[in-house]
Amino acid sequence: MAVDELIISYAVKVNAGSGVLISALSQEFSYVLTARHVIGDHPEVSRDGRAINVIEPPYHHPDVDCSIIKVEYQADIKQRTWMGVLPAGSRISYVGYPRSNVGTGRPYKIYTGSPNDLAHQIIVCNLDNNPSQESIEGMSGGGVYYIDGHLPYLWGVESRMDDEDPEARYGRIRCFPISRFEEIIETHKLVQIAPFYMGCFSNFKDDIFYFNAANPVNVQKLRQKLIEQAEWLIDQGMPAPHDLMVRYLRELLIGDDEPDVTVMGRKLWVAYFEFVIVCSILDDVDIIDEAYLKTLDRKRRFMYSSSADNWIRKLSEIFKAAKDMLDANGAMLVNSPQENAIGVPDPEDLEEVIGDIASSPRFRELSRIDNAHGEIYKTYSIAHLKGLRNEHVLNKHREYGSSTVGKQLSIFKGYYGSAIKEGS
Template sequence: MSALGPEEIYQRAVMVNDGSGVLVTALSADHSYVLTARHNLLRERTNVASLMEPNETVVKLRVGTEIEVRQLIVSPVLDIAVIVVVSQTLDPTATSTSVEMEQSMWLVGFPEIRRNLNDPLRLFTGQIESFGAMSIDVSTKSFAPVDEVRGVSGGGVYIKAAKRWILVAVECEMEGRLQEGHHWLRCIGIPAFDDLIREHGFPPILPPFLLSFSQLADAAFSLPGFECPATLQRLRTVLLSVIRTNLATDTPTPNGILSTFGKRLLVQEDPECSLLDRKLWISWLEYLTLSVLLDRPQVVDADYIETLRSRRRFLYSGSDGEWTAFVERIIQSDLGDLADDGLVLVSNRIEGSPAKTRSIRDLSRVVPDIGLPLSGALDIGIPRKPIGKVKLFHLDGLHMDCIVRQEQLYDNKLGLDEHTVLQLLAEAYRASIAQ
């Protein structure tokens, strides 16, 4: 997932009748969600029985395009609602429950007094004043008269972390009495929306590409740098055939892998929002495909993946810099149960291929004392053994070394059949890893 800037936040902001809302992804190929304040969907603000029908509810993008509404889900207790809308193309929605007192925040919404302007959207800055299990109170000096607050209810509240915008709450009302004039707003945290969605049997707020690796197949093995388009096309066709044949039925879905391993998929100290990076799951698909080439398993199921991780571990970082800058964090990551001569494959959001494919051989240059047990949440009370002869490779660099820089081996003019191409690929990866 690329780091969201203000424009990407603005694209998520929607108008919901006379109020605002925030458009988020759903783990579904059919629909997305709009999170909003419940009173935006009521004919009478405090009367839950006056709920509008879906066909009476108007949801519009910033540019004025109307989105089809399919269903309304409202809380009987809290001033929150989820609008189920036809599926929209969105980057993954990073959410968090972690906020701090006096932390900077940004609120995006559509004030009533701006509705007739060419650009009715406004971004308000402020800070978090207090928070509890469900609610977050924020203050903002950027509101002028109270009239400017009207229409903003239901807007998304964001914080910034790890160079990313993180959705933490939805604004629902003024906090305190109007005459107090302290410019505080009451917001409801995202967990309340998660609960509401789950209670009604709808899929969670996750990107739809986590449903199946098949949705990521076309993005795998992009292999930039080829001179011959025909050779590139032939190689990608062969690799996609491996994916379709071996990773279609019994293989756990990306969401299943996410549920099983969670933050263990990440380099130590990487923010949890990195788990929603599309690049992570494209790399996971490439990691599994590479393992099929090397191991030729009968089936790629949960048992195979568990065994695979004891020999060949994959870790991801949302960093967009050179991976050699965080090798020490890689070593401090989840390497429990990795064989002494195991392999660690790393991927991150760097543009293009990394400067180095393999890290330095002498890990004692990276870890001050390689004999000390390494930290790890899964090994509480169980000291870790030293790393041993673990090798560290960057997955994108490995593709570059084994495929792109050896383009002549796979030249389309040679007329190689699929079996021969797969053999050559396996031999190239095996030789590179063995060095």
């Protein structure tokens, strides 16, 4: 889809004004960002001439002309956003539904221009050809995009012409950055906006399988093979991070104290991508689709913690999550920022954690119902992805370096398969 087509597809009418669709961390609704003054007493939203159901009253910023409307879920919205200052020489596109175009075959309009400044949480842009206020009436609340290559990034939402003198309002628009709408989300404890990189795993391809080996040349070809596997899975239609995020939500997080927003973090999705690539290699699978994910859900799971503490401290929480998610003999692969992590827990750690779980009153009550309840914990494999990397790639880099390119992936598969199966 061309850039103009993409940004038009995200544009909506809000009463006699405009708005822009953006994804939320939910499969139950999406957001419309707009200017507060266009909403009135009762917001009506339409997309491509079709009404969109408004779920509940809009949420307003207490200080500036910004509002968020919660609307029925729009599955095709994978909006990219840009925070902060744009590079020098950047160009912007501004899209909305001007009143002058009502009833025509082209109800929308796109203006191009240049960013003027971003100061005091206000964006000012200069539009090409200096359109008058009459020309853009009805476009209030429309999206302002930074175009980088062939990708649009939502940078702000227009509120009004910039000049205070109505007779001098030509070509300069005043907008509010996405951070203002995040303030509304924070104030009202709303579900977070989903970031742009959640649209495709290709956004993480350059970040996966970073092997900081003593001699990087030894594992360079192994990494290339793993990246080729990643590219293949993407090309075969692997679900987007956004879709998987909505599917799993907090099941991706270790412990109740982990903030909800962690599920949108880039580091989590780099780690998840590595997880699913490892799974595809272990299972000899070339397509990651709904059918494969269903088989994987009870067999092998991924969880993440944003804490750099020793991951072994979280073993109890990991085991309890495994009991809810996995069948017997399932594997839980976790990741965290801990670079020096071990791959699998020591037997003593496992015995201590399982014994601690077994001593809880809740466990004893469940055990009266099911005598096999305690034994299932002993069947799980628990491993840390960075730890596996440390032990089975970095520590063995010479073995990979002395092997043929075709054999390196087999060595990798053998070590990871054994570690995961024997982890507990």
